[in-house]
Amino acid sequence: MKKVCWPYFDPDFDNLPERIYGPTCRVCIDNESMEDCTVVKVDSVNKQGLLLAVVQVLTDLNLTISKGYISSDAGWFMDVFHVQDEQGKKVRDQKVINYIQQAIGTTRESTPSLPKARAYTNNVSEADHPSEHTAIEMSGTDRPGLFSEISAALADLHCNIVEAHAWSHNACLACIAYISDQSSDTPIEDPHRLASIEDHLTTVLRANTVPSISSGPPQITNREVKTGGFLGWEGTMTNVERRLHQLMLSVRDFDGPKSSSPMGTGLNLTVGGMKMAVSIENCVQKGYSIVSIECKDRPRLLFDTVCTLTDMQYVIFHASVGSHDGRAFQEYFIRHNDGYALNTESEKERVIKCLEAAIERRVCEGVRLKLCAENRVGLLSDITRVLRENGLAVVRADIATKGEKAVNAFYVRDVSGNEVDMGFIKSMKKEMGLVDLEVRNDDTTRRTNISSHDQTNRFSFGDLLKSQLERFSHNFIAIN
Incomplete structure (x- = not known):
């Protein structure tokens, strides 16, 4: 019998980068160099998706990331971020x-848990163990x-909504919900029941959607509902939001009205009361495409743009980001995964x-309502129905449960x-009883806390709203 010989590989070869460069990832937290921010420095062997991570x-x-410098040429990744906390x-x-x-280090055995009370934004509490519930994406x-119909x-399907997040943009909807069985409060695993839920929700999504030949946004034909969770979800808000970005991309929410601006100078739109400009030009000598973004600064903006470029299969080799006087400036040197720059005008x-859509999705110029209540099956349906029947459309929602709340x-x-x-918002609060209903009008940056004990803010909305709310108003409690 012939002896089979295999080529010899030195077992130390795999550790060569670490022996040359040191540990595969070094993270330095510097609180001394800058007066008003913390400097986070990351040095690591490069790999696709590391910047997004x-x-x-x-x-x-x-x-808050106020400034950042990124470089990842020659197989090595170097990042410098200037960050501040919520205060x-x-x-x-x-x-x-x-x-x-x-969390950033690559030598860890498992990803650590987030410090408490920091997992979610928008002042919405973290849900109790969402990974133990059935995930639905629509x-x-x-x-x-x-959203009210969903x-x-x-x-109606006897599902309790434990957590939900929904975005609406350019006549498109993306929603991720975590549900449990109404009677047992356990994940729904029966394939027949899951299939029934998918069919029912798909019917809801397809209702009243008639093909249009008007000049408005294009009609979407790839409606989709999936149940059973998705791979890689670890319970952090950014993972949920990344999936929402992907769902929006899949239904082409970026296909809105075209701007008359020439492509060479980029498109100019108004977002959050400020002009947004996105442009792309090629650096022929280095083989990069240079993406420039200027828009109103806001939380999570860097995540949204980096997430979009990464999910569109582009590699960010160098970048510089910063903000000044409420405006954000971002510049990315990118290539496609195949190593080539963006060569066609259609790709640019x-x-x-897609970048404009990613920036716009989070910008909700409307009234923000935050309500806290004793949790029960059908509560979300009741609240959204009252909003719908009184002429209000939900353009974004973040729903979470914590214990019985x-x-x-x-x-x-x-x-x-x-x-x-x-006046309607205040009247709705009045009919709900003892509730501290937090209201923020983003159109005028006006913020009001309405207390049931403030007699000057008590209005009568009429018998119609009262009849709709009376049967569940006793479930509301005050927000701490």
């Missing part, structure tokens, strides 16, 4: 510092009242549109395009 870690902690101060919490170092054409359909136009945050707009009647 680092940005996700910082975003999960609700840290605009340096990061002094040692637990947070340890988490950053452990995407398709949006219409006024669709909530009602799940209630598509990247510009449900926290519901909505961005709403008037379906007729008019300004939301704040």
